[in-house]
Amino acid sequence: MTHHHNTGPAIVTRGLTRHFTSRKQTVEAVKGLDLEIGQGELVAFLGPNGAGKSTTLRMLTTLIPPTSGSASVAGHDVVTGQRDVRRAIGYVGQGNGAGHQQRGRDELISQGRAHGLSRRDAHRRAEELIADLDLGAVADRKVSTLSGGQRRRLDIAMGLVHLPRVLFLDEPSTGLDPQNRANLQSIVQRLHAQTGSTIVLTTHYLEEADAIADRVIVIDHGLVIADDTASRLKSGLGDLVRLGFGTSEASATAAARAGRVPGARVEHDSTQVSIRVAGGSELVAELIGDLAALGAPVARVEVQRPTLDDVFLDLTGRSLREAHAAETPQTDTTPAAGEKSEVAA
Numbered sequence: 001m002t003h004h005h006n007t008g009p010a011i012v013t014r015g016l017t018r019h020f021t022s023r024k025q026t027v028e029a030v031k032g033l034d035l036e037i038g039q040g041e042l043v044a045f046l047g048p049n050g051a052g053k054s055t056t057l058r059m060l061t062t063l064i065p066p067t068s069g070s071a072s073v074a075g076h077d078v079v080t081g082q083r084d085v086r087r088a089i090g091y092v093g094q095g096n097g098a099g100h101q102q103r104g105r106d107e108l109i110s111q112g113r114a115h116g117l118s119r120r121d122a123h124r125r126a127e128e129l130i131a132d133l134d135l136g137a138v139a140d141r142k143v144s145t146l147s148g149g150q151r152r153r154l155d156i157a158m159g160l161v162h163l164p165r166v167l168f169l170d171e172p173s174t175g176l177d178p179q180n181r182a183n184l185q186s187i188v189q190r191l192h193a194q195t196g197s198t199i200v201l202t203t204h205y206l207e208e209a210d211a212i213a214d215r216v217i218v219i220d221h222g223l224v225i226a227d228d229t230a231s232r233l234k235s236g237l238g239d240l241v242r243l244g245f246g247t248s249e250a251s252a253t254a255a256a257r258a259g260r261v262p263g264a265r266v267e268h269d270s271t272q273v274s275i276r277v278a279g280g281s282e283l284v285a286e287l288i289g290d291l292a293a294l295g296a297p298v299a300r301v302e303v304q305r306p307t308l309d310d311v312f313l314d315l316t317g318r319s320l321r322e323a324h325a326a327e328t329p330q331t332d333t334t335p336a337a338g339e340k341s342e343v344a345a
């Protein structure tokens with residue numbers, strides 16, 4: 001069940017910008033994004049708290065208008081084609097809501113009816129989604145009794161009722177324990193494989209972006225700072241090779257030798273040399289041999305493959321984990337006029 005109605009990109013943004021004014025201070029939440037996302041891509045927006053991920057998603061889903069620039073989703077402009085965008089997308093926000101006293105199955109059926117499905121089709125669609133999102137065991141329970149992970153899966157099912165061509169998930173796995181998070185990630189991947197629809201999710205979990213996204217768009221302070229596959233982002237940074245030595249002379253000799261490796265970034269102190277270089281693990285054997293011949297025998301070796309956190313650290317000078325922990329989400333802000341908490345049916 002693929003449903004691509006046009007052949008252009010799923011999402012295009014040009015200079016997409018959003019400012020907020022709160023207590024007379026202007027926050028530039030998103031500062032001129034130029035993005036193109038193809039149909040069928042599974043993309044993660046990765047960045048710390050306050051990076052502008054949710055604001056970007058809220059503009060793309062027509063919940064808030066851009067301050068300047070433009071965006072189109074499924075071929076429709078988010079401002080002039082708001083209705084068409086809403087019909088083409090599914091959006092699962094942070095803490096969306098099915099009604100608490102309803103049964104999950106009934107919520108899905110009502111949602112289908114709200115999207116114009118016949119009674120029979122709404123029932124059929126609900127059954128499909130219950131199966132696709134592993135909700136069979138809990139679909140007849142009141143929503144208020146579901147666990148966090150079950151609730152999140154129901155929210156995603158709600159967002160999928162009308163077979164959207166582009167699905168937006170805002171921090172789908174935040175607040176879930178590792179097992180439920182892994183479960184949710186495999187469901188998202190399965191949905192993507194089954195439907196071929198475009199999926200854009202935001203996350204501040206490196207492992208999540210790494211594990212499930214075809215493409216990782218790293219956002220910091222409202223700007224795209226990297227955009228590639230996780231494996232290319234990591235291999236671009238290179239491996240980290242650490243060599244330990246018994247004497248400071250040996251360490252200095254090794255640093256000089258390592259400095260001649262093309263593209264290597266070298267740091268050293270009296271006992272250790274750190275070399276950041278592409279293909280470091282392949283290089284290390286040769287280096288150890290050379291250093292032995294130069295009278296600087298290597299006492300310890302460690303090779304680290306880079307993580308996306310290393311990529312972020314390299315780009316920003318901050319660790320994503322720390323950047324995330326350091327920023328506390330602001331409360332007490334002034335929502336923009338016309339803002340709503342959910343996409344209207």
Ligand SMILES: Nc1ncnc2c1ncn2[C@@H]1O[C@H](COP(=O)(O)OP(=O)(O)OP(=O)(O)O)[C@@H](O)[C@H]1O
Nearest residue numbers: 020022029049050051052053054055330333334335
């Ligand atoms: N309604 C608002 N009024 C004022 N400032 C806002 C508003 N919404 C967002 N901001 C600010 O814009 C910046 C970007 O916020 P945004 O929610 O887009 O970040 P995020 O990357 O999604 O972070 P999180 O992981 O916490 O959701 C932050 O500085 C935030 O405080």
